[in-house]
Amino acid sequence: MQIIFQIIFSLFAIAALGLVWRRRADGLLSKHSALWWSIIWLAVLALAWYPNSTQVLADILGIGRGVDLVTYCALAFLFFTIFRLTIKIESLQRDITKVVRRDALEKNNI
Amino acid sequence: MIMILVPAHNEAKTIENVVKQLLFVGDKVVVIDDGSTDDTALLAGNAGATVLRHTLNRGQGAALETGHTYARQSNADFVVHFDADGQFDFRDIPRALASMKEKNVDIILGSRFLGKEQKIPWLKRAVILPFARNIDRLFGSVSLSDAHNGFRVMNQRALNFIQLTQDRMAHATEIPQLIRRYNLRYAELPISVSYHEFGQGPIGGFRIVRDLLVGKFM
Known part of the structure; x- marks a missing residue:
């Protein structure tokens, strides 16, 4: 049964890696971001085939099970991503306001 | 020059009357039509206001910041913030200007709690506004008797310092923050407010807190 999950996760991680580098080739992703995303998807691939490897790190950090460590890390990563997206959206909103304001003032022409 | 700024979004019912009244007490009335889908801009222009039109809400x-930019470019001596829904009394503007001179301050902020008793909905008076006042203090505002009162009068000095970055309702907390940051001289003035609608509810309050928190990371 475990092999099915390993294959599904592996295919997913490989597809994601391919997408990352295709976006990099299209110039939509910086080298820095492409590297970080590659590390994340390679880690997913490694964990799929060596699920017990997380136990070593979990023991060092005093967390009971390896799977708990993965869950905590995933949650932290998701929260951080949401935080960054929120800031980015607000920044875009402010840029839109600047454009709308300039348009309103230019049309009025003091 | 006394410039009265009136931000308006779908206020076709009241804008004409508000502009006509304001022209009695100000040199220039500027309606900032914030992406209205009704005839707010047209009616305001016909009533004698200068209209600045946001194509998007x-x-x-x-x-207000669009109005501020326009006022700075026009070299306005005094700027008034006034709501478009007709809940304020235009006769409070000359009182505010006189009070500003008398007290030698840079900005006058309207208050619903200093004067005669106002008809403020119970939930707003007893729960929402005290909560909002504490939130304002938490975010570094000067201490005010009223929170989020849209009636303000400022001189050129205050206008140059008060540059709003909060697009939505959190600007009402940002203004007292900027007053404190730049050591502007301020005073409160009792004004009349007649409620046509409830205004901001608890959800609006949470949105303001969220905007203020996000603003800290910008």
Whole structure:
């Protein structure tokens, strides 16, 4: 049964890696971001085939099970991503306001 | 020059009357039409206001800052913030200007709690406004008897310092923050407010807190 999950996760991680580098080739992703995303998807691939490897790190950090460590890390990563997206959206909103304001003032022409 | 800024979003019912009244007490009335889908802009222009039109709805704070930019470019001596829904009394403007001179301050902020008793909905008076006052203090505002009162009068000095970055309703907390940051001289003035609608509810309050928190990371 475990092999099915390993294959599904592996295919997913490989597809994601391919997408990352295709976006990099299209110039939509910086080298820095492409590297970080590659590390994340390679880690997913490694964990799929060596699920017990997380136990070593979990023991060092005093967390009971390896799977708990993965869950905590995933949650932290998701929260951080949401935080960054929120800031980015607000920044875009402010840029839109600047454009709308300039348009309103230019049309009025003091 | 006394310039009265009126941010408006779908206020066709009241804008004409508000502009006509304001022209009695100000040199120039500027309506910032914030992406209205009704005839607000047309009616305001016909009533004698200068209309600045946001093609997209950007929020009250954004509309006020557009008005501020226009006022700075026009070299206005005094700027008044006035709501478009007709809940304020235009006769409070000359009182505010006189009070500003008398007290030698840079900005006058309207208050619903200093004067005669106002008809403020119970939930707003007893729960929402005290909570909002504490939130304002938490975010570094000067201490005020009223929170989020849209009636303000400022001189050129205050206008140059008060540059709003909060597009939505959190600008009402940002203004007292900027007053404190730049050591502006301020005073409160009791004004009349007649409620036509409830205004901001608890959800609006949470949105303001969220905007203020996000603003800290910008």
